[in-house]
Amino acid sequence: MKKDKYQWRDGNIPKIEVHSLKKHEVLREYLLQYIRILGRGHYAQKELTVTLIDGFAGGGLYQYNNGLHEGSPLIFLQATKEAEDELSREHQFTLKAHYIFVEKEKQYLAFLDHTLKQKGFESRIGNDIFLWHGIFEEQIDNIVAHIKKRGGKSWRCIFLLDQYGYSDVTLWTIKKIFSQLPNAEIILTFSIDLLITYMMDTPEYQNRLKQLGFSLDVTNLAEEKTQQKWRFDIQHKLERDFRECAKYYTNFFIKSRESQIAYWFLHLSTHIKARDVMQTLHWNKANSFIHEGKPGLNMLSMLGYKAKSVGQPFLFSDYDQSVNHTTLLEEIPPLIHDYRCGIQVENFLNQNCNHTPSTCDMLKEACKELYQTNEIEIKTPTGKDKQKGAKIQNTDIIYPKRQLIFHC
Secondary structure (H helix, E strand, O other): OOOOOOOOOOOOOOEOOHHHHHHHHHHHHHHHHHHHHHHHHHHHOOEEEEEEEEOOOOOOEEEEOOEEEEOHHHHHHHHHHHHHHHHHHHOOOEEEEEEEEEEOOHHHHHHHHHHHHHOOOHHHEOOOEEEEEOOHHHHHHHHHHHHHHOOOOOOOEEEEEOOOOOOOOOHHHHHHHHHHOOOEEEEEEEOHHHHHHOOOOOHHHHHHHHHHOOOOOOOOHHHHOOOOOHHHHHHHHHHHHHHOOOOEEEEEEEEOOOOOOEEEEEEEEOOHHHHHHHHHHHHHOOOOOEEOOOOOOOHHHHOOOOHHHHOOOEOOOHHHHHHHHHHHHHHHHHHHHOOOOOEEHHHHHHHHHHHOOOOHHHHHHHHHHHHHOOOEEEEOOOOOEOOOOOOOOOOOEEEEOHHHOOOO
16 A cells, blocks of 8 residues: 555654645645636626635645644635635625545544644534545545535636645546536646656556556557657656646646655646636746746647756746747747738637746737737737737737738
């Protein structure tokens, strides 16, 4: 049986690693933004219904330095409360949130129960806070039923699936979530290093990959390992399977200082705004995460290369932002050349956002500069030339530079 990374047994509180602190920072900030954006949308709606699920809840507390650090269940509760209070000061607003904390170990769940009661949440347990004992994969149907039973048709929810390893959440389950809950978002940790390190070219391992939902063929693994880029090739194929689960995603590396094992930190959603908010957080948390692809567009063409092969890793620093912008200025014009009849800005963003470390604003800013230097043309929806220096709107239309425009 696999040994748990963190254990809450016999009064033991495990120590948290630095890379997990970074994940918690992003989780907290994303929850705040999620509630703020939805609460301020639709003419400052007065009520928001959402369900927040932690599929690997643990005991809720960690040791850090000489004190304690609160785990993801408490981050869920406190961040959403902070956002609700903020919106309530602006207008009449109520957050109708349910929290489902799933944990397979009874001792860990008992520890979490005790922690929540000590923090003042005892009266809410069983009302809007639910502690479920079991394996996440086996609880997914119950979770979906709970969300749908709450009424409405939006079924807004966020799944935090911070697994240890790579095999506790299958792609089949991820696809099921999005097929039944179209407005769901998933934040997933995936140990890419562990999967590749222990990969074998045996029928048993191939069957295991199939059970997890991956299409990777390991029949020629021994031969592939003789190639310099074999790890990159495998990562690219695995990443492609994740891309098929949701319309929008971010995928970045977390390197554990303690174990030197790299994790993927994925955010999957069906809305470009959700993707853009998460992307922005990576820039705001510069140096907490790395992206081993290239700047500009088509970032995955170098995903997984070692730094010595392609220069320094992408760290979301000011320098990286400058290089990314310069690369966008080089790569966007040839791409726009293929759209002889023009492409709406919104469609351009939808088609390219998954393949760049850029935010939507960064892509728009690059297009704006290219228009000012006459590298591309931008027109308003009415067909008039866009005013130079004006803010680029989603409804604007981008064309190749004037001498290349064709009649359509």
